[in-house]
Amino acid sequence: MIKEPNDMMFRVFIRMIAIIVVTFSIYLFFSGHNAPGGGFIGGLMSAIAILVIYLVFGIDRIKAALPFNYTYMMSIGLLLAVSTGIISWIAGYPYLKQFFDYFQLPFFGEVELTTALIFDLGVYLLVVGAAMTFILTIVEDDS
Amino acid sequence: MTFLHFAVLAPFLFAVLVPFLFKYIRKIHTGWFVLFVPLILFIYFLSFISVTSDGRDELQRMEWVPSLGINFDLYVDGLSLLFALLITGIGTLVILYSIFYLAGKKERLNHFYVYILLFMGAMLGVVLSDNIIVLYVFWEITSISSALLISYWYSKKASVYGAQKSMYITVFGGLSMLGGFSLLYVMAGTFSIREMVGNADVILGHDLFLAAMILVLLGAFTKSAQFPFHIWLPDAMEAPTPVSAYLHSATMVKAGIYLVARMTPVFAGGAEWFWIITSFGIFTMLWGAVSAVRQKDLKAILAFSTVSQLGMIMSLLGAGSAAFYYMDGDNALYTTAILAAIFHLINHATFKGSLFMVAGIVDHETGTRDIRKLGGLMTIMPVTATISFIGLAAMAGLPPFNGFLSKELFFTGITNVVQYDMWNGDTIGMILPVVAWIASIFTFAYSAIIFFRTFRGKFKPEALPVKKVHEAPAGLLISPIVLAVAVLLISIFPNMLAYTIIEPAMMSILPGILSEGSAFYVDIYHWHGINLELMMTAGAVALGIVVYITMDKWSKLGIYQRERDIMTAAYDNGYDLLIKGSQILTRAQMTGMLRDYLVYMLLFIVGIMFYTMFRFEGFHFGMDNASDIDIFMYFILGALVITVLLLPKVNNRMTAIILAGFAGFLVAFIFTVFRAPDLALTQLMVETVSVLLFMAVFYHLPNLTKDDITPLTKTINIVIAGLAGLMVTLVSISAFTFGQTTSLAAISEYYIENSKILAGGYNMVNVVLVDFRGLDTMLELLVLGIAALGVVSLIKLKVRESDDV
Incomplete structure (x- = not known):
């Protein structure tokens, strides 16, 4: 790991790149239903963005800037995925049945909303959480 | 989901609340809240008496995995009702007792009551399930909750040892039983016990009959502590005394009895069923009685006594099962044994429950259970002494107590075996009554030892850890008094349970034995005239007195000093070998x-x-x-x-x-x-x-x-x-x-056609992931999460060289 990062260009550019990567990952997440992408890919890409920042700025800065508890993020993701299934189950449908419909929203026009998106958000959160937990745990280990 | 289902699940549901009650309402002992669960259930199950005493039964269905034939069907008949009443009734008393027994400020009551409630629900599930897979699930939960309760004081090494031992032995039996159940399914094509009873002749003629029978019996014998699997029960006495009274004498160890009784109509057509159960039962009875005499710990004596009594009930069920073998035989010849089994089951629950509670009181007030240190407590603890006298007299089979009544019936049932054709009456068949009689001598002897060594003799205050010994508080005494009163009531009016409980239970153990329209008629009375049974009792008492009086002589013998069961050594060595063997195996392949x-x-x-x-x-x-x-x-x-x-x-x-x-x-x-x-x-x-x-x-x-x-x-x-x-x-x-x-x-054609229509997405891969195969994705998420946590625990919590593993 880079102990004393002093590469100015690197630092400036990585901020821009990270924003682009995160934005693209959000795009991938939302487009997943009809175009390549989805929660898994989007999640991995977000994890990459965070990792790149981490590589350049070091662990303390990243912890101050992005104070997430990735273990909680995993559990929230898993809970989201499980609970979307439970809702349809309580409503009398098979477990994990997903629903979709088309809505006319102001400004956005016709939009398709699905419960699968919530499920996919669970996937997204879990993937980010798990990837970051994997890597940060290994990196932080100093023994 | 009917009310009956709710009744079985109620203990589990209430168990969720217990930690919160314990945490936020510290002023009131958590036990007071828990007490309502068995009490209400007991009253609820009492209402079923009107159903079963008419010879009817009740089946409540609920689908669980219908495609595999696994359904959460609950079935109430005479036998299951008897057990449900025992579980909830004794449960109420035990929880009341535990409130005063576990009164210390540092007791982790949340653990205790959660485990107890787990056990109660599981036990109700065992006796009420009609589906053997559901029964098996509940059966294993009783093993787990029992092990948790034994290790309740887990800082003691002996507790953990006892918990492990009981777990290994009963779970070994449980898994064998699962194998037996699978074979039964292969033979009968159903998981429902009632339907198996209907297909009993198909099962009897099948090649797998004997294998299934032995596997199921392994489950029953391990649970009910039959020789040679009985060794876990004495070590289970490390549990708090309310647990010993509840699980290890009144209910859980009788689950094996229940299973044998329940499976009798399925298996008893084969002669093997009769002789395996009878011979194991009678030998266990003798072994337990002889071992009990050697013990110095009050609870250990009671534990071996329980082993012995369980063997006795088991042998009676075996003897009675011959009714199915001789379908045209003389009914009374076989049914007396079943009657004796049920009657003694009830009696045993009452007197042994009260005796365990008394042992707990003695331990609580004097600080020891060692009969070599105890003595002379009669004047100091008169109420406790009275209760234990009633319980011990019943256990020893003295007239007019209920133990006498069931022991007379036991002698009748077991001497009847001599008249069965399959035993050469004058040769092998004679062994059974003789062994039973010898065991009764020792039963009397250990009952006498408990009473006279604890309550009579010289009071030795210097040997006791507690200096000021006095009578137990009223709260501790309520439950044993209730049980002692029950003993007395049954002794005086033995027929009060005949119509309501015993006859329906006999009906469900022996369906189809009676001719159409007739019913079992139970009449239990004290005086039969001077007959063989009375002479056997008199002889057992006389010789028992001799054994007790000569105790000072034979207690110097080497065999008296050897408290541990020799089967325990076999278990310990086997356990060590298993550990060593698996270490060798693991080291050979785990190279890192x-x-x-x-x-x-x-x-x-x-x-x-x-x-x-x-x-x-x-x-x-x-x-x-x-x-x-x-x-x-x-x-x-x-x-x-x-x-x-x-x-x-x-x-x-x-x-x-x-x-x-x-x-x-x-x-x-x-x-x-x-x-x-x-x-x-x-x-x-x-x-x-x-x-x-x-x-x-x-x-x-x-x-x-x-x-x-x-x-x-x-x-x-x-x-x-x-x-x-x-x-x-x-x-x-x-x-x-x-x-x-x-x-x-x-297979992809289906997704290509339907991903837009059914799931509203053009990206087939993602639609499959989140919708069509959502469950797979969810479980994969779970795996990913577990893997991440695994990395955390491997790296952050890793073992240092100095740590003890």
Whole structure:
């Protein structure tokens, strides 16, 4: 790991790149239903963005800037995925049945909303959480 | 989901509340809240008496896994009602008792009551389930909750030892029983006990009959502490006394009795059922009684006494089961044994429950249970002494107590065996009554030892840990008094349970034995005239007195000093051998080298794949209809092959990482060419993350060193790797050819057609992930989460060298 990062260009550019990567990952997440992408890919890409920042700025800065508890993020993701299934189950449908419909929203026009998106958000959160937990745990280990 | 289902699940549901009650309402002992659960259930089950005493039963169905025939069906008949009343009734008293017994400020009551409630619910499930798979699930929960309760004071080594022992033995039996249940399903085609009873003749004629029977009996014998599996019960006495009174004398150990009674109509058509159960039961009775005399701990005496009494009930069930063997025989000859079994089951629950509670009181007030230190407590603790006198007199079989009544019936039932045809009455059959009689002598002797060594004799205050010994508080005394009163009531009015409880229970153990329209008629009375049974009792009492009086002499013998059961030594040695054996096995294969584990996995996969493909003639080779390969694909594949071949040769870690990443990106490129953008994207992401991970930890990694592996190992590894590659290639080609040559529709067609219609998405891959196969995704998420937590626990919580494992 880079102990004393002093590469100015690197630092400036990585901020821009990270924003682009995160934005693209959000795009991938939302487009997943009809175009390549989805929660898994989007999640991995977000994890990459965070990792790149981490590589350049070091662990303390990243912890101050992005104070997430990735273990909680995993559990929230898993809970989201499980609970979307439970809702349809309580409503009398098979477990994990997903629903979709088309809505006319102001400004956005016709939009398709699905419960699968919530499920996919669970996937997204879990993937980010798990990837970051994997890597940060290994990196932080100093023994 | 009916009210009956709710009744079975109520203890589980209430158990969820217990930790909160314990945490937020500290002023009131948690037990007071828990007390309502068994009390209300007891009253609820009492209402079923009107159903069963008319000879009717009640079945409440609920589907669980209907496709496998596993349904949460609850069935209330005479037998299950008897047990449900015992579980809830004794449960109420035990929880009341525990409130005063576990009054210390530091007791972890939340644990205790959660385990007790778990047990109660599971036990109700065992006796009320009609489906054997559901029964099995509840059965194992009783084993687990029992082990948790035994290890309640887990800082004591003996508690943990006892918990492990009971767990190993009962779970071993439980798993055997599951095997037996599976065989029963194979034979009868149903998991429902009622339907099995209907198919009993099919089961009887089947080849698997004996195997299923022995496996089911293993479950029953381990649970009900029959020889040689009884050794867990004395060690289970490390549990708090309320637990011993509840689980290890009144209810859980009777689950095996219940199972035998329940399965009697299914299995008893075979003569083996009769002689296995009767002989094991009668031998257990003797073994337990003789061992009990040698004990010095009050609870240990009671534990071996329980073993003995369970053996007695078991042998009675065996003797009575002959009714199914001789379907046309004299009914009273066999049914007396069943009557005695049920009657003694009730009596045993009352007197043994009160005796355990008394032992707990003595322990609580004096600080010891060692009969060598105790003595002379009669004047100090008069109420306790009275209760234990009633209980002990009943246990010893003295008239007019209820134990006398059931023991007379027991002698009748067991001497009747002499008249069965299958035993040569004058030779082998005679052994049973004789053994039973000898066991009764020792039963009287240990009952006398408990009473006279604890309450009579000289008071030795200097030997006791507690200095000011006094009578127990009223709260502790309520429950044993209630049980002692029950003993007295049954003794004076033995027939009060005959119509309501005993006859319906007999009906459910012996269905179809009676001719149409007739019913069992139970009339229990004290005086039968001077007959063989009375003489046997008198003889047992007389010789029992002799055994007690000469105690000072024989207690100097070596055998008296050996408290531990000899079977325990066998268990301990077997356990050590098992540990050593598995250590040797583990060390042989767990090298700590990733490479070796990969070899195991690949060998297994390759072996099983090749076997399956050859066995079912799965190989198809033919490249018709294959599309042409573009020129640039040769370049990509060539680059991939070269990269992979180079990898093992690289000695620099940085180069190796870059090469591996390059190979990954090439694969992503192939995915792109074959129009799988989602796969390609995922592959790209994964490769990027791995490379980033390597970069992050790069400074921590040691330099690559040349491993000193022999050329032979190297060759073997190359062969295995080659085989794995060959297998994947062959299977892919076969799959392709198979798809081309058969007319089966590809599974993907369904998704292509329906992903937009049913799930509203054009991206089929993602729709499959989140909708069509959502459950798979969810479980994969779970796996990913567990893996991440695994990494955390491996790295952050790793064992230091100084830590004790």
